[in-house]
Amino acid sequence: MNGEFILKLVLECILLPFFAIFFGLLLKGIDRKLVARMQARVGPPIRQPFLDVIKLFSKENIVPEHAVKWIYNAMPLVCLASSIMVLFYIPLGFPPLLAGHGDLVLVLYILIIPSLAMIAGGFASSSPFATVGAQREMVTMISYELPLSIVIMSIAFYLPGSNSFSLDFISSHPLWNSVGVLGFAGLILLLMSLIIVTPGELAKVPFDVAEAETEIAEGVMVEYSGRNLALFYMADGVKIFAFASLIVAIFFPYSISPLLNLTGLYADIANFLFFILKVVIVMIFSVSIIRAAVARYRITSVVTGYWVTVAMMALIGLLLLMWDMHYHVRWS
Amino acid sequence: MAHEYELSIGPIHPALKEPIMIRVKVEGEEIVDVDVIASQNHRGIEWLGMNRNNAIQSIYLAERVCGICNFCHPSCLVMAVEEIADIEVPERAQYIRVIQGELERIHSHLLWAGVAAHELGFDTLLHYVWMVREKVMDVLELVNGNRVTKSIIMYGGVRRDIKEEHVEHIRKMLDYYRNAFSKLAKFFLEDKTMEKRTREIGILTERDAIELAAVGPTARASGIKKDVRQDFPYFAYPDFDIHAITPDELTGYTVGDVYDRIVVRLLEVKQSIDIIEEALNEMPSGEIIAEKKLVKLMAKIKASEGEAVARYEAPRGEDIHYVKLKKGFEPLYSWKVRAPTYINILSWRPMLVGYQIADIPIIAASIDPCMSCTNRIAVVKDGKERIFTSDYFHELSVKKTRRLMK
Amino acid sequence: MMFPMFKQLIVQMFRKPFTNPFPAKYAPKSMKKFMEDVEKGKAKINPPVEIPDEETFRGRILYDRDKCIGCQLCIKVCPSKAIEFKKEEKKIRIYIGRCIFCSQCNDICPTNALSMGNEFLLASDSKVNDELVVE
Ligand code: SF4
Ligand code: SF4
Numbered sequence: 001m002n003g004e005f006i007l008k009l010v011l012e013c014i015l016l017p018f019f020a021i022f023f024g025l026l027l028k029g030i031d032r033k034l035v036a037r038m039q040a041r042v043g044p045p046i047r048q049p050f051l052d053v054i055k056l057f058s059k060e061n062i063v064p065e066h067a068v069k070w071i072y073n074a075m076p077l078v079c080l081a082s083s084i085m086v087l088f089y090i091p092l093g094f095p096p097l098l099a100g101h102g103d104l105v106l107v108l109y110i111l112i113i114p115s116l117a118m119i120a121g122g123f124a125s126s127s128p129f130a131t132v133g134a135q136r137e138m139v140t141m142i143s144y145e146l147p148l149s150i151v152i153m154s155i156a157f158y159l160p161g162s163n164s165f166s167l168d169f170i171s172s173h174p175l176w177n178s179v180g181v182l183g184f185a186g187l188i189l190l191l192m193s194l195i196i197v198t199p200g201e202l203a204k205v206p207f208d209v210a211e212a213e214t215e216i217a218e219g220v221m222v223e224y225s226g227r228n229l230a231l232f233y234m235a236d237g238v239k240i241f242a243f244a245s246l247i248v249a250i251f252f253p254y255s256i257s258p259l260l261n262l263t264g265l266y267a268d269i270a271n272f273l274f275f276i277l278k279v280v281i282v283m284i285f286s287v288s289i290i291r292a293a294v295a296r297y298r299i300t301s302v303v304t305g306y307w308v309t310v311a312m313m314a315l316i317g318l319l320l321l322m323w324d325m326h327y328h329v330r331w332s
Numbered sequence: 333m334a335h336e337y338e339l340s341i342g343p344i345h346p347a348l349k350e351p352i353m354i355r356v357k358v359e360g361e362e363i364v365d366v367d368v369i370a371s372q373n374h375r376g377i378e379w380l381g382m383n384r385n386n387a388i389q390s391i392y393l394a395e396r397v398c399g400i401c402n403f404c405h406p407s408c409l410v411m412a413v414e415e416i417a418d419i420e421v422p423e424r425a426q427y428i429r430v431i432q433g434e435l436e437r438i439h440s441h442l443l444w445a446g447v448a449a450h451e452l453g454f455d456t457l458l459h460y461v462w463m464v465r466e467k468v469m470d471v472l473e474l475v476n477g478n479r480v481t482k483s484i485i486m487y488g489g490v491r492r493d494i495k496e497e498h499v500e501h502i503r504k505m506l507d508y509y510r511n512a513f514s515k516l517a518k519f520f521l522e523d524k525t526m527e528k529r530t531r532e533i534g535i536l537t538e539r540d541a542i543e544l545a546a547v548g549p550t551a552r553a554s555g556i557k558k559d560v561r562q563d564f565p566y567f568a569y570p571d572f573d574i575h576a577i578t579p580d581e582l583t584g585y586t587v588g589d590v591y592d593r594i595v596v597r598l599l600e601v602k603q604s605i606d607i608i609e610e611a612l613n614e615m616p617s618g619e620i621i622a623e624k625k626l627v628k629l630m631a632k633i634k635a636s637e638g639e640a641v642a643r644y645e646a647p648r649g650e651d652i653h654y655v656k657l658k659k660g661f662e663p664l665y666s667w668k669v670r671a672p673t674y675i676n677i678l679s680w681r682p683m684l685v686g687y688q689i690a691d692i693p694i695i696a697a698s699i700d701p702c703m704s705c706t707n708r709i710a711v712v713k714d715g716k717e718r719i720f721t722s723d724y725f726h727e728l729s730v731k732k733t734r735r736l737m738k
Numbered sequence: 739m740m741f742p743m744f745k746q747l748i749v750q751m752f753r754k755p756f757t758n759p760f761p762a763k764y765a766p767k768s769m770k771k772f773m774e775d776v777e778k779g780k781a782k783i784n785p786p787v788e789i790p791d792e793e794t795f796r797g798r799i800l801y802d803r804d805k806c807i808g809c810q811l812c813i814k815v816c817p818s819k820a821i822e823f824k825k826e827e828k829k830i831r832i833y834i835g836r837c838i839f840c841s842q843c844n845d846i847c848p849t850n851a852l853s854m855g856n857e858f859l860l861a862s863d864s865k866v867n868d869e870l871v872v873e
Contacts, residue, residue: 038747039459040756045764128339132361132689205453206525217346293743295525296453298690299361385817392817392840456743463756474790477854483796483840491845492794501790518742525741626846627811 017084023276024237025049030280031240031288038292049237053230061226066126075121076224076231082113083238090245091253092275104152107246111201114239115141118232122220133211133219136299140207143306144200147314151190151197154318155250158183158325174253182327186320191251193314198247198286200306202239206294207302240287244279247286252278336364341692343373348696354680361688366681370674381667387413387487387633388626390664394653395481397669400443403436404646405653405669406485411566411642412655413487413664417633422619425489426568431502431611432476432484433567433644434604438509439468440647441597441604444700445520448594451693452529457519464512471505474498487629489621499612506605513602520594521582530590534683534695537588544678548649550699552578553596554588560645571614572607590698597700600647634662648672648700656736666736673701760786770863789856796839798857799832801872805851806830812843812852824873831873835865 029046036043063069089107115137122134155175175187200207211219224232255267256274297305342353351373357365377397381390394405407429414421442465449457469479475498476482484490494502520526536546541554551558559576561569577599579585579592586592623629639656649672656666676699683695761783766772775781789795808828813821820836821843832843844852862870 034751035456037755038751039456040463040750040753041459042755042757042759042763128337131337132339132358135360205455208453289744289747292456292747293741294454295449295457295523295529296690297525298529298688300688301528386814388815388842389817392838392842395840454743456747460743460746466756470790473795475794477791477794477796477841478839481838481840483842491841495791495794498791515746519746522742626815 013088016087020084020087020238020241021080021234024234024239024241025053026237027240027244027280027283028237031283031291034284034288035292038288049233053233056225056230056233057227059226061228062223064125064127064223067223068124068126071120071124072223073228075117075124076228076235079114079117079121080231080235080238082110082117083235083242085113086110086242087238087245090242091249092245092272104156108149108152111243111246112141112145114235115201118220121224121232125220125223127223129217129222130220133222137203137220139299140200140203140302143303144197144207144310147193147306147310148197148201150311150314150318151194154186154190154314154321157318158321175251180324180327182320183324186317186324187251189313189317189320191247193310193317194247194251195286195290196310196313197306198243199290200302201243202236202287204287205291206297208296240283241279244282244286245275247282248275248278252282335359339689341696348693348701350701352677352701354684354692354696356684356689356692358689361690363684363687363689363692366684368677368680370677378667378669381664383663385664386630386662387664388630390667391485391487392483394669395483397671399480400440401436401646401648401651402481403432403485404644404651405671407433407567408642408644408646408651408653408669409655409667410485410487411644412640412653413633413657415640415642416638416655416657417487417636419488419622419632421489421622423568423616424493424618425620425622427611427615428490428494428620429485429567430569430572431494431608432482432490434608434611435468435472435475436482437604437647438601439465439472440700441601442468444597444647444697445516445594448590448694448697449520449526451697452526454526457523457526460519461516464509464516467505467508471498471502474501486621487633488623489619491621493620494615502608502612506609509601509605513598513605516601517598520598521591527591529691529694530594532587532589532591533687533691534590534698535588536679536683538586540682541588541679544682545675546649546679546699547672547675548646548700549593549596549600550649550676550679552576553586553592555580555586560643560650564643566642566644568611572610574603574607577603590694593698633657635659639666646672649676673699677701758787759784786859789858792856795856795858796841796854798834798855798860799837799843799872800853800855801830801832802851802853803829803873805849806847807849807851809848811846811848815842815846817842829873831871833865834860834870834872 026046026049028049029044032048033043033046063072086107089103089110119134119137119141122130122137158175175183199205203211211221221229221232255271260270336357336359339356339358340353341356342348343351348354353369355367355369356363377393381393385393390409391406394409395402397405413419442461446458446461446465449455449461472482473479475494476484476492484492536550536554538555540546541551541556546554546556547558555578557576557578559574560566561572561574562576565572565574577596579587579595579599582595582599583592623632636657637659639654641652641654644651644653651672652670654666654668654670655664658665679699680696683698684692687695761769761776762772762781763784766781772781776783789797806829808823808830810823810830812830813823817840818836818838820833820838822831822833824831839854841854844850844854860870864870
C-alpha cells in the first residue's frame with residue numbers, strides 16, 4: 001500500500017509539470033483565440049502558443065553585456081518552477097498532491113515567487129526599460145497583495161475548525177452552501193475582488209503596467225530572448241492555470257461525479273474534466289473578457305485602484321461574512 | 333529624492349513606429365525633462381523634386397511624403413504651382429478636391445483614433461475603429477482605384493471624375509458614419525479607463541499653443557480657433573460654412589488635454605461628413621481639368637516663373653509648401669515642404685513634463701505625429717554625426733537666398 | 739455605463755470575424771507550395787475582397803504593342819522610372835516591380851496604348867520574371 005502510494009506520488013509529480021505546461025499553453029491559446037473573436041478578428045490557431053515556444057527554443061539566447069548573468073539566466077527557471085509548484089498545493093479535481101503539507105498561506109507565498117523572479121530578472125538585465133518594468137512590477141505586487149490576502153483571510157476566517165487554511169478542507173466544504181443572505185453577498189464581493197486581482201497577478205491588461213508594450217517595450221521582458229523568453233512564456237501559461245485553479249478551488253469546488261452517478265476511476269476522470277472546464281471558464285471571465293474590454297491603467301491608478309477600491313470591496317465582503325456568522329439570516 | 337535617470341524613446345520604439353527620438357529624464361515614474369531629437373531618417377524628397385523630377389513626377393513624389401496624407405501634400409504643391417503658372421481650376425474639380433480631402437480627413441482621424449487606443453493598451457477599440465474605417469477605405473478604392481494612394485490631383489484640376497454610381501456609395505458611407513459616430517463617441521469618451529488615461533493628461537495651455545505655433549487639431553484642442561479652411565479657404569471651401577472646431581462644442585469647456593484632442597478629431601469626422609454631403613449636393617457639372625493635354629501643361633509650367641506659398645489644412649494641421657519656378661527649368665526650382673508635425677512636435681515638451689512615463693505614448697501620439705513628413709537632415713561622416721550650429725545654418729540660408737534671387 | 743466596450747465584445751464574439759481570411763484562414767507554412775497546391779486543385783484559396791469598380795481600379799498595366807508609336811512620352815512622366823525604351827524596336831518595356839500604379843503614363847499616351855488592368859496579386863520571388871515585365 002505504502003509503496004504504491006509513493007509510486008503514485010512520484011508519477012504524479014513527474015506528470016503534473018508536463019501537464020501544467022501543456023495546459024497552460026493551451027489556456028493561452030484559447031485566450032488569444034477568444035480575444036481575437038471578441039475583436040472581430042480571426043486570430044491565431046489555438047496551437048499557436050506551442051508553435052511560439054518551439055520557435056523560441058530554436059532561437060539564440062542573448063545575454064546583455066552588462067547583465068548579471070547568473071541571475072539573468074536563472075530567473076526564468078525559477079519563475080517556471082515556482083509557478084508549477086503552486087499546483088502541487090491546489091486541488092485539481094482531486095486532493096492536492098502535497099495535501100497536508102501546506103495551506104493557503106503557503107500558496108500565497110509561492111504565488112509571489114514568479115513575480116519576484118521577474119523583478120530580479122528585470123533588474124539583472126541592466127536595461128532602463130527593464131528597470132522601470134521591474135519597479136512597476138514591484139508596485140503592482142504590493143498593490144494587489146492587500147486585497148488578495150483580505151480575500152484569503154476572510155474565507156479562512158469564515159470556515160470553522162483549526163485547519164480552515166487548508167485548501168483541501170476549503171474545497172471540500174463549498175462556501176456557498178453554508179452562507180446566508182449576507183454571506184452570499186459578501187462572497188460575491190470577495191469573488192469579484194479576486195477576479196479583479198487576477199489580471200494584476202498575471203500581468204494582463206488593464207494591470208499589465210510592468211510589461212506595457214507601447215510604453216516600456218515589454219518592460220521586464222525587454223532583454224529576454226530565446227530559451228529564457230520561452231521559459232517565461234510557459235511560466236505565464238502555468239500561472240494562468242494556477243491562479244484560475246485557485247479561484248475554482250476556493251469558490252467553485254463542486255464536482256460532477258455525484259450528479260452523473262459515477263464512481264471509482266470514472267468519477268475521477270469526470271471530476272478532472274469538469275475541473276478543467278471550470279478553469280477555462282474562470283479564465284475567460286477573469287482574463288480574456290477583462291483584457292479585451294478596457295484600456296491599460298497608469299501605475300498610480302493601479303495602486304489606488306487595488307488599495308482603495310478593490311481592498312474596500314474585499315473588506316466589505318469580509319464584514320458581510322462576519323455579520324452572516326452573527327445574525328444567520330437564512331434564505332427562507 | 334528618487335534617482336534620476338534617462339530613457340530614450342526611439343529612434344525605434346514600439347509606441348512610435350517611426351524614427352524619432354524622445355530623450356526623457358525621469359525621476360521614478362515622473363518626467364522632469366524632455367528633449368526631442370528629430371531627423372533620424374532623411375529621404376531627400378525636396379532634393380529629388382528640385383533635381384531629378386519634372387513637375388508632374390513631383391506630384392507623385394509629394395504623394396509619398398506621407399502615406400496617410402497622400403492628398404494634402406500633392407494638393408499643396410499643386411496649389412502653389414497653379415498660382416505661379418496662373419492656371420484656372422474648373423469649379424467641379426474644386427468640389428471633387430474638397431470631397432477627396434475630406435475623405436482623407438475621415439480616414440486619417442479614424443486611423444489615429446485606433447492608434448491612440450492601442451497606445452493605451454486598448455486593442456479591442458483599435459480593431460473596432462479600424463473595422464469602421466474600412467468603409468471609407470472601400471469608398472476610396474471605388475472612387476480612386478486604389479485604397480491608399482489616390483493619384484487624383486493634377487495641375488489645373490483632377491484626373492478622374494466622381495461617377496454617378498459612385499455618388500450613391502459615398503452617400504451610403506456617410507449614413508454609415510453618422511450611425512457609427514455615436515458609438516465611437518461612446519467608446520472613446522464614456523469609457524472609464526479611457527477617461528482616466530486621457531483626462532487632464534498632456535495639457536497644452538492656450539498660451540503655450542500660441543507661443544509654439546501649434547497647428548491643426550492640436551491647437552484647436554487647446555481652444556485656438558484656427559483652421560486654414562476657415563481662415564484662408566482654398567479649393568471650393570469658400571462655398572462652405574466651415575468653422576474651426578474646439579472641444580467646448582461637445583463638452584462645454586476646454587482643457588487642452590489628450591481627451592480634448594480626441595473630442596476635436598471625432599467632431600472633425602462629423603464635420604467632414606457634413607462637408608462631403610453638402611459638396612455632393614452642390615457639385616456643379618462641367619470640366620474637371622483646365623488643360624487636358626499634359627504635354628501642353630508641362631510646357632506651360634516650364635515657361636512660367638515666380639514663387640508661391642500654398643497652405644492646406646491637412647488632417648494633422650496646416651501644411652505649407654513653398655515653390656519657386658524658373659523659366660526654362662523643368663524641375664521645381666525650389667521646393668520646401670513644411671509638414672504640420674514639424675511644428676507640432678515642439679509642443680511635446682510642455683505636454684510631457686510633469687506627467688508619467690506611462691503617458692509618453694499617448695501624449696506623443698495625441699498630436700498625431702507623422703515623422704515621415706518631418707525628417708530634414710542628418711549628416712553622418714566617418715561614423716560620427718555632425719552637429720550643425722545655428723550660425724552655420726544661417727550662413728547656408730543666406731547663400732541659398734542669394735542663389736534663388738539670381 | 740462604465741465600460742461600453744463590454745456589450746460590443748459579446749456581440750462580436752458570436753459574429754463572424756470581420757477579417758477576410760485571404761488566402762487561407764491560417765497562413766500556410768509555405769506560400770509557394772500552397773499556391774502550387776491551389777493550381778493543382780489540392781487546396782482551396784479564399785478569394786480576396788472583390789474589386790469594387792473594374793473601370794477605375796488600377797492594377798497591373800496592360801500594354802498594346804501595336805498601338806504604341808514609340809513617342810516616349812510615358813517615359814518622360816513616369817515618376818518611378820519604371821519604363822524603359824527599346825531603341826531597336828521603338829517600343830517600351832515596363833517593369834512592374836518599380837511601377838507605383840499612378841496611371842500617369844496612361845493619361846499621357848497619345849494613342850491609348852496603355853491601360854490599367856485588374857490584376858493585383860503580383861507578389862513574386864523575382865523582380866524580372868515574365869509576369870512583372872510587360873513588353
Ligand atoms: S503607372 Fe505610373 S509608375 Fe507605373 S509605369 Fe505608368 S507612369 Fe510609371
Ligand atoms: S506614350 Fe504610348 S505611344 Fe508613346 S511610347 Fe509610351 S506607350 Fe508608346
